[in-house]
Amino acid sequence: MAAKTLRCVVVTPECAVLDETADSIVMPLFDGESGVLPGREPLMGKLRSGELRLTGAKTRSLFVDGGFVQVVRDTVTILTPRALTPSQIDQAAAQKTLEAPSAPGISTAAMEERQASISKASAQLKVARSR
DSSP: OOOSSEEEEEEOSSOEEEEEEESEEEEEETTEEEEEOTTOOOEEEEEEEEEEEEESSSEEEEEEEEEEEEEETTEEEEEOSOEEOGGGOOHHHHHHHHHSOOOTTOOHHHHHHHHHHHHHHHHHHHHHTTO
16 A cells, blocks of 8 residues: 655755655656656656645745656655755845846847746745745
8 A cells, every 4th residue: 555645855965955744746847847646656857947845734845956856655856956945045136037137139048048047036936935
């Protein structure tokens, strides 16, 4: 019989950021959000920057800056270069990124970089406001 909860472990190069149980987990995969419930078949995936949500007795959110996820035997392991709790997010800096004007005539590469920065800032603000 499958476990009734999931274990979620979030690891950055510096340290283990989180090791908690949850009833469900929603993560930002490269090709869209994906939810995990206890008993899920094994999965490996590439993460994009975005909100990681753990739901249980309370809902908890973290910002993850891309990386990889592995789901095996009701354990979700996330390897990411950076993970931020709501209190660690600089809301003013994220808001400034969103409001910064785009320079006319910028290259496609610069435009893609700007879009990635906007996406990260939006996700950070969403997580920060989830407190």
